Amino acid sequence: MSVSVLGSGAFGTALAISLAGNGPVTLWARDADHAKAMQDSRRNEARLPGADLPEPLTATADIAQACSSEVLLLAVPMQKLRSVLQQHKAHLSGKTLVACCKGIELHTGLGPVSVIQEVLSESPAALLTGPSFAADIARGLPTALTLACGGADLGKALQQQLSTANLRLYRTTDTIGAELGGALKNVMAIACGAVIGAGLGDSARAALMTRGYAEMQRMALACGAKAETMAGLSGFGDLALTCTSDLSRNYRLGLSIGRGKTFDSSITVEGAATAHAVAEQARKMQLEMPITQTVTNLLDQRLTISEAAALLLKRPLKEE
Ligand SMILES: NC(=O)C1=CN([C@@H]2O[C@H](COP(=O)(O)OP(=O)(O)OC[C@H]3O[C@@H](n4cnc5c(N)ncnc54)[C@H](O)[C@@H]3O)[C@@H](O)[C@H]2O)C=CC1
Ligand SMILES: O=C(CO)COP(=O)(O)O
Structure with a gap:
């Protein structure tokens, strides 16, 4: 099966x-000049500086050419996924679509696989997610990801096809768990960045990561996901990476909040919209998600970081 990345x-x-x-x-790039620059220079300096594009890679802005492959990886920001699917529906129809984004759609509360299923119900859909920085993958550093696909046979085929020498894929049929793990860890990374940025310490970060993981489990189980998925690469694995590394944009947004600095709004930070989407879902489902709620309050400047920490600390004491 041939592969294209959109x-x-x-x-x-x-x-x-x-x-x-x-x-x-x-x-595939939506911008013809960008595609040509990549094809000519064998680099994508705008988005992934320093990485060489190998000879078997063809960059194009021709959507028909890109969609002649059987498997299409959709690597666009979560909040743009639906419009990309709708805009190119005729070309995407019937193809195997693998979402590579992490997040929950703001206005529907849906994850990437569900959005694909809503827009292109006849196309098989899967999700590629887990702990990985683009710069690490581009350098050929060892990385392990989760390939989530509701159809077990298709999942196995995609696992084979999309694993590479340095990219080892594990598979699951629990698409909801994989969607939620990748989405929610970004919210927790913003919280952890804020704590570190404000100088509240590594112990506070460990507390947030652990209680954040409890929130992830709470929502995942309520949505029918498996606890093991949350404990795997797409949940715990990505939480560990994103909450501890300056390479994460979500974590860096949190650092800026904690330091009282502004953050470049053109940078893709999936956890911001997702925090609002998840907080709304939690409200509807009557789930307690105090860290997620606090992140929305920080993002919307309804709380300062010290007010947020004080509120979390003085919540009623409970069993772990
Ligand atoms: N950068 C990383 O290390 C990783 C990113 N991801 C996920 O991958 C997804 C994409 O992130 P990045 O590539 O890092 O973001 P990015 O900001 O580097 O690139 C986003 C790309 O999407 C394109 N785009 C946006 N709207 C579009 C539209 N309507 N039509 C066509 N193209 C459109 C932009 O032109 C841009 O090339 C996110 O959900 C992110 O969470 C997952 C793992 C690692
Ligand atoms: O998803 C990622 C790591 O697994 C990338 O994190 P950021 O989107 O926060 O940069």
Whole structure:
């Protein structure tokens, strides 16, 4: 099965570089000048500086050419996924679609696989998620990800096809768990960044990561996901990476909040919209998610970091 990656951001480019080790791969950019610059310079300096595009990788802005592949990886920001699917529906229809984004859609509360199923119900859908920085994948550093697909046979085929020499995929049929793990860890990363940025210490971060994980489990189980998925690469694994590394944009947004600094709004930070989407879902489902709620209050500047910490600390004492 041939593969194309739609979306020439950091992650799409890194995945295409890695997949080029398996054979020809097409990388689609919406902007013709960007595609041409990548094809000519064999670099994507705008989004993934310093990484060489290998010879089997073809960059194009021709959506028909990109969608001639059987498997299409969708590496666009979560809040843009629906419009990309709708805009290119005719080309995408009937293809196997693998979402590579992390988040929950703001106005529907849906994850990426559910959005694909809503817009293109006849197309098989899967999700590629887990702990990985684009820069690491592009450098060929060892990485392990989760391939989530409701259909077990298709999941196995995609696992084979999308694993590369340095990218090891595990598979699951629990798409809801994988969606929620990848989405919620970004919210927790914003919280952890804020704590570190404000100088509240590593112990506070460990507390947030652990209680954040409890929130992730609470929502995942209430949505029918498996606890083991949350304990795997797409949940715990990505939580550990994103809450502890300056390479994470979500964590860096949190650092800025904690330091009282502004953050470049053009940078893709999935956890911001997702925090609002999840807080709303939690309200509807009557789930307690105090850290997620606090992150929305910090993002909307309804609380300062010291007010937020004080409120979390003085919640009623409870069993772990
Ligand atoms: N950067 C990373 O290390 C990783 C990113 N991801 C996920 O990958 C997804 C994409 O993130 P990045 O590539 O890092 O973001 P990015 O900000 O580097 O790139 C986003 C890309 O999407 C494209 N795009 C936006 N709207 C579009 C539209 N309507 N039509 C076509 N293309 C459109 C932009 O042109 C840009 O090339 C996010 O959900 C992120 O959570 C997952 C794992 C690692
Ligand atoms: O998802 C990621 C790591 O697994 C990338 O994190 P950021 O989107 O916060 O940069």
